[in-house]
Each structure stands twice: as C-alpha cells, then as structure tokens.
Amino acid sequence: MVPIAYYLVLAAILFAIGIAAFLIKRNVITIFMSIELMLNAVNLTFVAFSHMWHQVSGQIFVFFVMVVAAAEAAVGLAIIIALFRVRQTLDVDHINLMKD
C-alpha cells in the first residue's frame, strides 16, 4: 500500500507548481489554470487525510471544493471574456492601465 506521506508530498509539489505558475505565467487563462491546479492539490490532500483518519468528511469537503471551483470558473471566464472584449489582449503585462 502506498503510504499517506507520498500523497501529501505529491499534493504539496502540485501546490508549489501552481504557485510558481501563478507567479511566472503571463497569460490570464494559464494563470487561472494554475489556480485550478492549486485547488486540486488541496483536494488530493483532503482525500489522503480522509483515508488516513477513516473519515468521510474530507471527501465531502472535496465535493464542495469542486462545486465552488466550478462556480468560480464560470464567473472567472466571464470576466476574462469581458476583459478581452475591451482590451483585445490577455497578457497580464499589458493589463496595466492603473499605475500612476
């Protein structure tokens, strides 16, 4: 059986990759994807701990995270479309009207 710690380390690595991508990537959609990666890393952590404690509540939490992530994706993509209509670009380096 695979030890719990392996899952936790994998989740932590995924989370770290998400953070790195969020900071490095320049396209809004890619940044959004890196956030989803972070959320899924959290889900993996929840499932692993849920197995460790023999409790189902962690897995229920995962369902709620997925539902909320879907709602967030709907709103996020709508905002991205609204942004693209106005600016014709999705490069975060060019989305800088408000520095004075």
Place this chain on the structure above:
Amino acid sequence: MSTNLLAILPELILTLTGIVIMLAEPLIAPGKSRKPLGWLAILGTAASGLAAFYQLQICNAHGTITAFYATIQVDAFSVFFHLLIAAIVLVTLLASLDYFEAGTVTHAGEYFALLCFGATGMMFMTSSVELLMVFIGLEISSISTYILAGFRKGRATASEAAIKYFLLGSFATAFFLYGIALCFGATGSTSIAAIAAGLTITSTPLLGWLAVAMVLIGLGFKVSAAPFHVWTPDVYQGAPSPVVGMMSTAPKAAAFAVLLRFLFSATPMYRSHWILMIEILAVASMTIGNLGALAQRDVKRLLAYSSIATAGYILVAFTASQQDAVAAACFYTAAYAAMNVGAFVVLTQLSGFDEKLRSIQDFTGLALKRPALSALLAFFLISLIGIPFTGGFFGKFYAFSAAVHSGHTWLAIVGLANSGVACFYYLRVLSALYSRPVTDTLSDTPTTPRRVTLPAALALTATAAATLCLGIIPNHLLHLVQRATPTTTVAATTTSPVPTLTPR
C-alpha cells in the same frame, strides 16, 4: 420556529430577497428604471438586520443558539457582525439607488441581487463554526464582489479591476483551503471546537503550525494586509465607488471575524507562533499602507492604501488577550465601516457614474461648489486621521491600548508613528478641498451639479451620525463588543485513535 431556521434567519431573508430580485428583473421592461428592485433589496436588508436583532434578544434570554449539527453558532459575536454587515449593505444600497439612473446601465437589477447574495456569504462566514461552511460563505461573498468590482461593463479599468480581484482572490482562497486541509490532517475534523481539542493531542504539531500559517496567508489577502495587499489599489481604483465603500469594509469585517474565531478559538495553543506572524503583518501593513498613500494622486487609490494601513491597526489589536482583542477589533471594524463607507458615499455623489473627479487636483476648490458634501468628506477624513470626537479616534485608542495591556508597547508606538505619517496625505486632500482653484477647472462640469437625492442624503446622514456617535458616546457599542467574545463550546468529539503518518 425551529432552531435551525431561527439560526439562519438573516441569511435566509437576504437569499430570498436576492432570488426574488433576480426573478423580477426580467419582468421590468428594458429601459425602465430598476429602482423598485433597489427598494426591494433595501427592504430585505433592513428585515435581515431586524432578524439579527431578534436573534440577539433570544441570545440574551437563552444563550447561544447552535444549529445544523453544531455548524452554525449564533452568539453575540456573530450577531454583532450580522448587524454591521446589514448596516453597511443597507447604506450602500441607499447610496447607489440613483447611481445607475444617469448612465446607460441596463443591468442594475443584478447589482442589487449581488449585494444581497454577497451579504449572505459574509454573514455565514461570521456565524459558522465549521470551516467547510466558512469556506462556502467566503466563496459566496468573494464571487459576488468579483462581479461587482467589474460592474461598469465596457470600461477597461473596470474589467482590469475585476480580473485582478478575481485572480488574486482565488489564489488566496487556495491558500485558505490548503490551511483547512492541513487542519483536517492534524486533527481529523474541520469543526473549530474539535480542532481546538484535537490540536492539543495531535502527534503532528508541524501540520497544525503550517495550517495556521496558510489560513493566515489566505485571510491576509482578503483583509489586504501587507505583504498580501498588491491587488487593493488597482481594484479600488477601477471598481465603482459605492462598491468600493462596501467591499473595503463588509468582506473585511467578515474575514476579521473568521480570523478572530480561528486564532482564538481553534488554535489558542499556537498563540506564541501566530502572534509573531500577526506582528509582522501588522507592522508591514501600517508602514507600507501609510508610506504608499503618501505617493498617491488618485483619491480612490489613496483611500485604498489607507485601508491597507487600517488592516494593520486592526491586526495590532490581535496581539492582546482574547477579550481585549475581540472588543478592540470589533470596535475598530465598526468605526472604520462608518467613516470609510461614508467617504465613498460622498465620492459617489461628487463624481457620479463616470467618475470625472479622480485626482486630488480635481478636488481643488470643491468646497465652493459643493459645500455640504465637501464638509462631510472633510469630516470623514478627519475621522480617518483619528482626531478626537470621531469614531476613528476611539478605534485607534482601543486597538493600541489593547496592545499595550498585553505588553506590546512597541507595536503601539509604531502604530502611533504611522498615524502621524497618515496625517500628511489626508490633510493634502483636505487642503485641496478648501483652497481656491488656480484655474477654473470646474467650468467644464455642468453648471447645476447633480442634486443629492433623499436616499443618498439618508445614507450620508446615517454614516456621519454613526461616526460622530462612536466618537462621543462609544460606550454603547463598547458594551456590546465586550460581551461578544466568542464562546468555545468544546463539543464531545468522537476522537478516533490518533493515526500516524507512517504506513500501516
């Protein structure tokens, strides 16, 4: 009425109001005024505030209400925040009733519904003692405010504000969630009482420590504490003024409530660890906020930096003992809500939907044109400085004295020095208001400025009266917040044998 329904009565009323507004919106012919929906939202918010007040009476008589298998806990602490959030949303609704009339906005109905839904989420954050419910409340409130931030559709700055708020807000949520996951790993539960019990016997204190750090980072983003403040100035500059007034106070109040509950009720045994992080956040927020504000020319950006500094002042109160911290933080949150919402209501009235007046220069000599509104803005700015006889003074006073009582005198001194720095930038706006313009820049604005309508005048009166009352007779609110210390009901948790991280 069953206990379950009673416990979520304010949230229930707000949700129903929001749904009714969404359903009624298509029934109103396009092009017609959406004001009736606004009045409906005002009615619903007021009813929800009354429901919260009713809960307070029941709490006084019978003690804490717990419902939904100890997920929701209604005590003086959560009722205080319910009332505060309802009041903020009510004033915001009053101020923005006529906000959309001048423009060519066709989607004003959604605005009123989103404010109701957002307030529901914030209320759930303050009344739930189960981190799952806190997370859902946080998301309901965040998603509503993401949309509200970009509400001036078709404007580049609005979309930019919305996308920045959305990306950084979701980023913060991921940290908050990871913190909850680690809490669950350390204790096997996501309920605050069970976490408190579990952390004392946990075999992996490192997980608990990491969990506290992650939750602090996540909520630090939400309250815009430095170094997690980068989104604040841009979002406040691009979002509509009435929305900024709401989102700089209500979601932050809710996030502070969660932070108070989590730190003092769930993880009191890590106090020596998290107090260091709170100190760093407080000093960084105060310093970066105030020094950043000095360099700003845009008034909304300036107020954004001042809200970062305010997050720092409130965090100073967190270093005290539980009772002092809760009282001081609640009081300052309320005082800040009164004066900051007031300031943004004035900005709404002055610059309207198009936001013609932006930089401090645009405000030069405004007292000649709009004497009453300028006087009110001056009053709110004086309160933000923290001059006696205003709510801002007592807010700072209680926060700093709470820190001194717990032996963090140096933190209070840093805070006082920062308040001195803050005088400069507030006074720059004040002196601009009351100085004669060099050139008559106001000539291009319409000769008859928009009249302040009755609802907006009501909102202005309410915020000004609240700011003044908190500065002259703070005792009433202080008595309420001193009783508000959240009670930790140590639930009889079915503690399963503590597993270890080693393979079986």
